[in-house]
Amino acid sequence: MDDVILVGGGIMSATLGTLMQRLEPNWSIRVLERLPRLAAEASDGWNNAGTGHAGLCETNYTTERSDGSIDVDRAVAIARQFAITRRFWSTLPRSEFVRPVPHMTLVRGAADVEFLRARHRALSAHPLFEAMEYTEDVAMLHHWAPLVAEGRAGPWAATRDVTGTDVDFGAATRQLFDAMSLAGASVETGREVRGLTQDSDGSWRLDVHGGRPVERARFVFVGAGGWALKLLRRAGIPEARGYGLLPISGQFMRCDRPEVVDRHDAKVYGTPPIGAPPMSVPHLDTRIVDGQRSVLFGPYAGANPKFLKHGSLMDLPSSITRDNVGSLLSMARTNTPLIGLLLSELTATRGKKIAALREFLPCADSADWSVTSAGQRAQIVKNGALQFGTEVVASQDGTIASVLGASPGASTAVPIMVELMNRCFPERQWDSRLRELLTG
Incomplete structure (x- = not known):
């Protein structure tokens, strides 16, 4: 069983994975991307305006x-x-x-x-x-x-x-994943997550098309862009309802x-x-x-x-x-x-x-x-309104989370992921280490 599985090979997964790897170098991290290439959706250089918002x-x-x-x-x-x-x-x-x-x-x-x-x-x-x-x-x-x-x-x-x-942003994403891979993370393409089921111990079982059919993790981040909500619904968490x-x-x-x-x-x-x-x-x-x-x-x-x-x-x-x-x-x-x-x-x-x-x-x-x-x-x-920007959606027990929405998401990826980690891992007390990491 992995400590962390990141679903999707975009800038959000790359950012979260890098932060977690630096904070918890002993954690096992696996990345599952359904396409044959990382950063091939919104993070691809030609798929966005490239503006550092x-x-x-x-x-x-x-x-x-x-x-x-x-x-x-x-x-x-x-x-x-x-x-x-x-x-x-x-x-x-x-x-x-x-x-x-x-x-x-x-x-x-x-x-x-x-x-x-x-x-x-x-x-x-x-x-x-x-x-x-x-x-x-x-x-x-x-x-x-x-x-x-x-x-x-x-x-x-x-x-x-x-x-x-x-x-x-495509180059940024790939550099982050390259560094994660060198530090021990498993970064895998051609692997599509089609279902998620939570076991009695709180961990998650992921049904995967391509390669090994089942993966398990204690924490799952769904960084699947527009498909994130679909996967959150398949996971059955009530926090995804209404969106x-x-x-x-x-x-x-x-x-x-x-x-x-x-x-x-x-x-x-x-x-x-x-x-x-x-x-x-x-x-x-x-x-x-x-x-x-x-x-x-x-x-x-x-x-x-x-x-x-x-x-x-x-x-x-x-x-x-x-x-x-x-x-x-x-x-x-x-x-x-x-x-x-x-x-x-x-x-x-x-x-x-x-x-x-x-x-x-x-x-x-x-x-x-x-x-x-x-x-x-x-x-x-x-709630009947079109909302711009991004929003963190996380289960009450903090074992699965995602980010919905769009711009200026990639430009503000680090603060978004810090918010997500604080919500999902409040007991870890990472604040001082994050400040040191982000201020050099």
């Missing part, structure tokens, strides 16, 4: 209060969480998967310009955001992002923070032409369409994946019943149960603009995608850009 450029992390002031609490919290994750990554032998790329916000129209001006004023007063600059000067925009500035008419405004990063998921697919436009790529060094975020989820905020990104430099624009969010990119068309239908159907229907009634947006994106032509790109890049040549599919996201639906 720190609240620098995402307008949805700052909201306007009734008195016109800007609430920056969530942006500050995310910046602090990402700083913890970066410190953790810095302890790896190699951390080239994190590269400096300025983060920018670009808005158009008088109302949004006023909002961005107020947002900059509020954020730049905080030590974590003191490097943030603001401009309405086209010459400065040409200096910051020449491709974005060409052919642009006002009114517009932009901010830039040079402390921003591009992160290859529903809304799957959201995505595509990007990608450019690899050096003449374009070499002239853009930024992640430029705009504002989302009305009713759109935060993950569909349009952005024009410098990306460096497996050492290759590209520029991506998107995402074009759409409806797709799969909970994983390599999932099943039956994922959504089979997830609807007696305890969550009311919540899902209520969410659909109160989010009709979002549902309509997701459905409309399914029929969006290449011409429509290029038109959206040209709102960011007025002089874009359509011949330079191709469409690439991104990963699937499964947003939490709870």
